[in-house]
Amino acid sequence: DGGITQSPKYLFRKEGQNVTLSCEQNLNHDAMYWYRQDPGQGLRLIYYSQIVNDFQKGDIAEGYSVSREKKESFPLTVTSAQKNPTAFYLCASSRRGWERYNEQFFGPGTRLTVL
């Protein structure tokens, strides 16, 4: 089955640690995205990538980093510089980011909690 997988489902981080969230898709989509969801707020874009080896900052990129070495994978690292990382993180993909009508499809999410 084609789809987007995220791992782990739950992640706990101690203050000062970096953690990496995994996102893999087998939809052959060119574009991938990372969003953060907080209670009572809409999803906010962290980073996006339209093609391998290229990515752009979204609205709230501070304290996060990404890489796009393979078309299928777009890992997100939450660094110790992110002051309030506890949130639900969602990865998405779309067929081609510069074709404006394309739908975004989402993974199941990773819930990150800082201890």
Next chain:
Amino acid sequence: KQEVTQIPAALSVPEGENLVLNCSFTDSAIYNLQWFRQDPGKGLTSLLLIQSSQREQTSGRLNASLDKSSGRSTLYIAASQPGDSATYLCAVSPSNFGNEKLTFGTGTRLTIIP
């Protein structure tokens, strides 16, 4: 800056009723509007995408309409079922960017009462 609003934040209706969910946006220069469903603790499921040149889209019991000039979209759910209980989110993409710049509303939490 684009702002997307969904009112009410929560809605409860008896099973079998038809219902309408609302989405409004402040900047009418959009390229498309997408409706999503989110179950508790889960990711988003895409329901419908309306291109800016379209007025509506239908999928099964769902019908979404778009009025760009007034900055509004509605999601109509016919003959509601308990399985429709979820949070419904709308998102718009601006006309001066590609699809990556989606702006989301905060959602309407729908409960269908059996």
